[in-house]
Amino acid sequence: MSLFYLISFLLFHPNYCATKKYTNYTLYRGVPVNKSHLDFFNSLSEMFDVNFWTPPGSLYKPIDFVLAPGDKKVFLKMAEEYDVYLSTLIADVQRAFDMQRVKSYIRRNLGSFDWNDFYRINDIYNWLKDLKDKYPEFVKVESIGTTYEKRPILAVHVTLPGSKLRSKVIVEGGIHAREWIGPCFVTYMLQQILDSPKSNNSNLKDIALTYEWFFVPVLNPDGYEYTHTNNRLWRKNRNNEYGVDLNRNFDHAFGTVGVSFSHYEETYCGAKAFSEKETIAMSNFVRNHSNHLEYYLAFHSYGQAMILPYANTRAHMENFDTVAAMAKQAADHIALRYNTRYVYGTAYDTVGYVTSGVSGCWVKETFSVPYVLTFELPDRGQYGFALPNEKITPTCIETMDGVLSLLKPRTKIYDKLRHEHRGFDDGQRTKFLDKLVILFNVCLFVIARFD
Template sequence: MHANTIYFIFFTFLINFCCCIKYNNYTLYRGIPVEASHLKFFENLTSMFNVNFWRHPGLLYKPVDFIISPDDKDLFVNRANNLGLYVTTIMEDVQQAFDMQTVKTYIRREMDSFDWNNFFRLGDIYEWLNDLAQVYPQEMELHSIGKTHENRDIMAVKILLRGSRARSKVIVEGGIHAREWISPAFVTYLISQIIHAPVSPDPNLKMIANTYEWHFVPVLNPDGYEYSHTEDRLWRKNRHGGQAGVDLNRNFGHSFGTVGVSWRKNAQTYCGPFAFSEKESSAMAKFVRSHGQSLEYYLAFHSYGQYMIVPYADRKDHVDNYDELMKMCLQAKKRIAAKYNTQYTIGTAYDTVGYMTSGVSGCWVKQEFRVPAFDAQLYSRKKRSTSNEIYWTNYQTIEDIYNWFNHLASTQSSVSTFTVGRSHEGRNITGIKITRGSGTRAFFLQAGELGADWLSPTIVTYIANQLIHSNDPEIKAAAEDFTWYILPLVNPDGFQFSQDYVRTWVKNRRPTSSSTIGVNLSRNWNAHWGINGASFSMAANNYAGHGPFSEAETRAVSEFMDTIRSSLTGFLSFRSFGQRLLVPYAQYSVNPSGNYNSVVTIGRRAMGSLAVRYNTQYLVGTSTMVHDGATGAIADWVKFRYNATIAATYLLRDTGFHGYALPVTQIIPSGEETFDSLLAIIREARFINVL
């Protein structure tokens, strides 16, 4: 299948909620299990509390999303705290979000009244499809593939564009889970795009639309979909058996009932008494079989999570043409990220969501017809409810960080903001100053020199949050004994460009010639500038500039640091990736700096503390000893100019497997272990009397 096909199909939408059973003060939480006891706790949640999973527990470090009733919240939080389990609130009151629903009524034969800024009831979807088929009678057919338990039609759409000689078929499935309203919305959007492709200016869309005969089932679970609109917004299953219902995506004939299902009728993942026991799954199987000889691709859409899942869901190993499917997904993932900065995780169910399951529609199609089958978990692009919140379960934006800083400065007497200057494109380079005690010695934490490095700004905001809010005695002592300056985004222009356009962009955004842009700020400091590890080719990613401090960003930071030079005791720079702690000076391997032995001793002990939580291993030494030997780094300049007692550079997770695309599930573990090591640096420096 063309990569453009996958790319085109995985567009995303804004999702809103509503409904009749009220969920006032039900809270949506996200927890990340980092120990076996945490995972077991999540697996047993439904037996202890009134819980509805939105993202089920699977593997360690995989996020678990769930809503919990107000009656159970306090007890849940206490038990989670006793386990040392990290849980963050995603939505304090889900009913407030449900009440913001935008469900619209379609006006017959007024095609523009059907849009993708709102959701629509089943009848409206069917009426729009009927009108669309009347507008395009030669290209589009609408027909029922069967009846539901409550006698509703399961409608299917066939599109074969005029002049197309397509023989291969694509089947697109939506709405198998009732509450996943984004799925039918997306499938109807895709129907609209395909039928209107002949007048589209997009040549890729025209090519895709004409290459295949398209078949769509936008709402495979009509009864459940309607019930989620009229009675219970969180209803997932069909309506066979009233309040029992069957999870249709556990009812297909592939490894039926073997793993990842429940045999309890009231469970969300109840698989039914036998494979294809349900009218909906049976009708879909019959429909797919009728096209099996010429079927080329099967695509199923769900929400949520930003996953592209390939068969098979019932196992850990990769079989059949897994590598071929992954290549398609990887191309699609890159195209989506380049256009919308939306990051998808690809792989089997076990690889992505962290658990195995059976009876899945796409896996059955793959097994029966040996064709590529994809299961897309779409993404909600809903904005946060307040600009004052910040989370460490995802990467942060400039707006997230600066709004949070302003909120802290207005609500915390110990916090103030400072701006060192502006970037080439005029963005503020802003940080926060933390003074919880009377300590006059200064510690400066700096991050975000490289645009593609989204991890380090998020890690230093995590550190800031701990220093501001924690009452742990050691953390509080560290916060009170020093004045902390935290600057998370030295390169805001490159960071924004990486988030908006080119994910791997590392330099700043100053034009350096008529055809080149950017300087690598991590090579632009006046510390053996340009000697090692830098390029003087303006097109290179490691271009060091035309001289030290040639860039507005490095000049602004250096000028600010001159204002605190008399109190500067410690300096730490954070970048990703590599799992190194680099100490001055980069180009030396023998007697690198005056207190090298002390700093290395402190660093090695601190990295030992870092490894305690998750066994993450760091190397300690000069850049020449343990990394690439590149000069012109800020920590070297700070050591040379101010002779700070502590000066070093963290190269954060990982060692290169994910690189700049470190999964978001590793943000909190990385923050925890890094903060552990920061406390250890202070503790060990005091122990050997250098701080």
């Protein structure tokens, strides 16, 4: 092949020269304070090549979006005419992405995987396999399905030795490809559970022994890898060139609100519920472990919110108040560490829009799972998806504080289960202690009376 053909091939062959760069693309934030502002932001995608990081919702909710260099001048002129509130969050998005360091994992050297760096999908998967080899008696790694690009979707099952099991926790990460901090946190949480026997955090130890754990760190491995190789802002899976938003494809109020039926939109929900290999795999996996499933936690970014079901309505349904009280406590725990502030409530309460086909909503409704939460991890838009490396560890530490607060066994729902496993439950233990205290007091009385 001559040099000319080689250059032409690299320039024009989509698979070899497809890395999209965002040099001089700018991340703006607009805050609509009246209906005409909201209409203006809603119409942006008709006029410009706009990429929403947080889409238009209700009044006063910030809208973050990226514009191409060629569109900025016209846009800024229009924004002035509409008199919208506008600020620049990141002047050059590519520069922010270039600061996100991606490290390689060295096989069979578990210490070379850390939470100071981001990793490609094969490195995350190799680390998971090495964990299984290191702890064969209590870590299982299985593929729960295969993606369009023939990658396995790996799930990790952990039951610690000496566990006094009462119920199950499923942790989902990486359903949206560009939200890199999600898989970081899920792998961190897995590591924390595995390290808990050596930890001096008695709360962590106790919680780690209380549940059977299931982690799916990267539910959308094709999309995740594509953000490393082709387009850092990819969100969907890789079904065809357009992809489907997997967190709009679950069979809960499918296709009703907050989705698009247009292939190339970011929130394209697919032709029907569970049309995608990844959502089919996850739904089967959850169904297989739905017996005594107590918690379903999903990790996204960004926005610092804990989102409670249901996403398709403004109503507070079922045990909303109970879970909201738990979320408040978790938010307080998170804030104690580095003063990171979370909001909590339904999608409408927190991010300002309703949506449908969401994984957690389907899990809660289908299997009556009591505690379902979707986390929008940090930040609030200073870096957005371009969260720098030095934020990974603090984010993981503070989020773990919040998660431990949520997972603290607290309900009577599972007392029966606990009774079966532990011989006697907390209620009986309390009664026993009460009797001991009475007996002690009687002895004291007798001694004092006849002294």
